[in-house]
Amino acid sequence: MLAVSGVLLVLVLAFAVIRPRGLPEAVAAAPAAIVVVLVGAVSGHEAWSELLRLLPVVLFLAAILVVGDMCESSGLFRWAGEQIGRGSRGKGQRLLVLVVIAGALVTAVLSLDATVVLLTPVVLTTARKVRVPAKPHVYACAHLANSASLLLPVSNLTNLLAQRASGVSFVRFALLMLVPWLVVIGIEYGVLRWRFGSELTLRGRQITTTTTKLPVFPAVVVGLMLVGFVVASAVGIEAAWVAGAAALVLVVRSLVRREVTPLGVGRSLNVPFVAFVLGLGVVVKAVVDGGLGAFMGRISPSGESLLALLAWAGLAALLANLVNNLPAVLLILPLAAVAGPLAVLAVLIGVNVGPNLTYVGSLATLLWRRIASDHDHEIPIGEFTVLGLLTTPASIVAGVVALWGVGTLVLGGH
Amino acid sequence: MTSVPLRVLVWVEPGTWEACVGAAADLLGDRVAEGEVTLLYVPDSDDLVQDAAMGLWGRRHGPEAPPVDEFDDFDLLADAEALLVGRVGETVTVHTRLLRGPVERVVTAASEDADYLVLGRQGDLSRRGPHSLGKHARFVVDHAQCRVLIVWPQPAPSASTIPPLPADDPRR
Numbered sequence: 001m002l003a004v005s006g007v008l009l010v011l012v013l014a015f016a017v018i019r020p021r022g023l024p025e026a027v028a029a030a031p032a033a034i035v036v037v038l039v040g041a042v043s044g045h046e047a048w049s050e051l052l053r054l055l056p057v058v059l060f061l062a063a064i065l066v067v068g069d070m071c072e073s074s075g076l077f078r079w080a081g082e083q084i085g086r087g088s089r090g091k092g093q094r095l096l097v098l099v100v101i102a103g104a105l106v107t108a109v110l111s112l113d114a115t116v117v118l119l120t121p122v123v124l125t126t127a128r129k130v131r132v133p134a135k136p137h138v139y140a141c142a143h144l145a146n147s148a149s150l151l152l153p154v155s156n157l158t159n160l161l162a163q164r165a166s167g168v169s170f171v172r173f174a175l176l177m178l179v180p181w182l183v184v185i186g187i188e189y190g191v192l193r194w195r196f197g198s199e200l201t202l203r204g205r206q207i208t209t210t211t212t213k214l215p216v217f218p219a220v221v222v223g224l225m226l227v228g229f230v231v232a233s234a235v236g237i238e239a240a241w242v243a244g245a246a247a248l249v250l251v252v253r254s255l256v257r258r259e260v261t262p263l264g265v266g267r268s269l270n271v272p273f274v275a276f277v278l279g280l281g282v283v284v285k286a287v288v289d290g291g292l293g294a295f296m297g298r299i300s301p302s303g304e305s306l307l308a309l310l311a312w313a314g315l316a317a318l319l320a321n322l323v324n325n326l327p328a329v330l331l332i333l334p335l336a337a338v339a340g341p342l343a344v345l346a347v348l349i350g351v352n353v354g355p356n357l358t359y360v361g362s363l364a365t366l367l368w369r370r371i372a373s374d375h376d377h378e379i380p381i382g383e384f385t386v387l388g389l390l391t392t393p394a395s396i397v398a399g400v401v402a403l404w405g406v407g408t409l410v411l412g413g414h
Numbered sequence: 415m416t417s418v419p420l421r422v423l424v425w426v427e428p429g430t431w432e433a434c435v436g437a438a439a440d441l442l443g444d445r446v447a448e449g450e451v452t453l454l455y456v457p458d459s460d461d462l463v464q465d466a467a468m469g470l471w472g473r474r475h476g477p478e479a480p481p482v483d484e485f486d487d488f489d490l491l492a493d494a495e496a497l498l499v500g501r502v503g504e505t506v507t508v509h510t511r512l513l514r515g516p517v518e519r520v521v522t523a524a525s526e527d528a529d530y531l532v533l534g535r536q537g538d539l540s541r542r543g544p545h546s547l548g549k550h551a552r553f554v555v556d557h558a559q560c561r562v563l564i565v566w567p568q569p570a571p572s573a574s575t576i577p578p579l580p581a582d583d584p585r586r
Binding site for chain 1: 428429430457539540
């Protein structure tokens with residue numbers, strides 16, 4: 001039975017990476033989920049409870065993607081880009097500081113997707129307007145999207161899954177992760193600054209005029225949403241409701257102002273991706289229950305000592321680099337949850353920061369792209385990987401040490 | 415002395431364009447009227463933005479990412495042209511070209527029908543040495559058929575950044 005669900009999982013992941021004819025990932029994941037139930041690899045009841053467990057998480061993701069898109073269509077990112085450009089005063093080093101701050105905040109509040117999809121193009125445009133080499137700043141965004149997604153449960157899909165598994169409250173999660181978040185961002189900044197030292201000294205031009213006003217309404221809604229997350233967590237309401245309410249308010253306003261079309265909102269919701277996560281979850285459940293969980297239980301660390309936490313993070317980073325972080329966290333969470341909340345958070349440091357090792361999130365994606373891409377568009381493996389090798393192991397180790405320090409010394413007795 | 419024709423290709427980039435245009439102006443000297451200058455810009459990093467989204471899987475298929483603002487690419491070329499005309503006068507023939515593709519190859523191909531190529535050092539500008547050139551510039555310098563003029567975009571670091579002769583060098 002494990003063989004059947006294992007093969008299906010490999011197929012689902014391969015399909016997601018290759019995406020033949022550009023078909024959505026769900027095209028393989030949804031039927032695979034049905035097959036594992038039909039062959040009895042996981043019972044209908046268990047599959048259903050897995051779906052119910054994942055549903056609030058993926059609904060949250062859908063809502064936060066909409067919030068991000070509405071912020072974009074109302075000009076919030078354009079505004080941020082102009083402020084960053086003006087604030088840089090034509091200096092690459094100042095621009096990098098501002099990009100790192102923006103990347104860290106956008107990732108923490110609106111999730112890493114917003115940084116990759118919405119902030120990065122704005123940063124590229126801004127660097128060009130300031131007339132400085134764009135590469136350090138684009139790399140900064142790409143790296144921070146992963147490594148700055150540690151702070152809040154809402155910063156990364158993996159965090160939401162983990163927070164539920166660990167039973168840690170929203171505020172406690174943030175308190176435990178604040179120092180690791182800062183440490184990891186500091187390492188990223190230091191390495192970028194050192195590595196691109198001379199490119200950052202090239203002088204650009206000062207931008208004194210800005211054309212975009214701060215879109216106050218979406219900014220306020222996002223702020224309220226953040227407060228709402230804290231309150232909702234305290235009273236036991238799903239974060240998805242809060243994000244959903246914020247998304248609804250912004251969508252209605254954007255529709256009324258004709259900044260978006262109903263079709264655009266539908267695309268933002270990204271239903272195929274929601275279906276993919278649900279299908280993937282069921283298939284992973286079948287694989288874990290079918291024996292992989294027991295196997296991993298033997299090789300995974302126990303307890304929450306510093307060494308154990310480092311081992312959890314290392315295992316998670318390895319897995320994330322092999323198969324991408326989403327399946328990695330689904331596979332490893334059930335085990336880490338048994339070991340305790342700090343183990344779960346260490347796993348998050350591994351799966352969130354780990355993907356920075358390669359350019360495209362995981363080795364699987366990278367290898368496929370190497371095979372598939374023609375020579376006109378080869379991924380510049382060397383440069384980004386060097387950057388990843390410089391920052392990723394150091395960030396993971398330092399982040400875990402910080403987590404251990406905060407978790408055992410400051411906020412001990414969980 | 416037969417006069418060498420003066421088809422000058424200037425590879426402009428953010429950060430290096432002013433120095434390169436200045437060097438091209440110096441190169442033209444008093445032969446501005448016979449000169450023909452092409453200002454070339456090949457924006458880099460577009461692909462970076464696309465590739466960075468690959469780790470997101472399906473989530474990247476959501477909304478269209480904001481289009482990369484091409485206006486600013488032309489804007490850079492326009493400023494470079496204005497700077498050149500300001501330096502050498504209206505009589506100069508200037509072309510501007512914005513090309514896409516693998517930077518080092520596009521620039522090399524464009525230099526096929528040039529007599530001179532002017533480019534700026536794009537690498538580690540903190541010390542003199544091979545790394546100051548930068549990866550793309552290195553390729554172009556090594557593969558171009560024409561005369562190449564290499565420019566420090568800002569004052570060159572002091573000669574003290576050159577490593578000393580090795581202790582076991584027989585010429586020491």
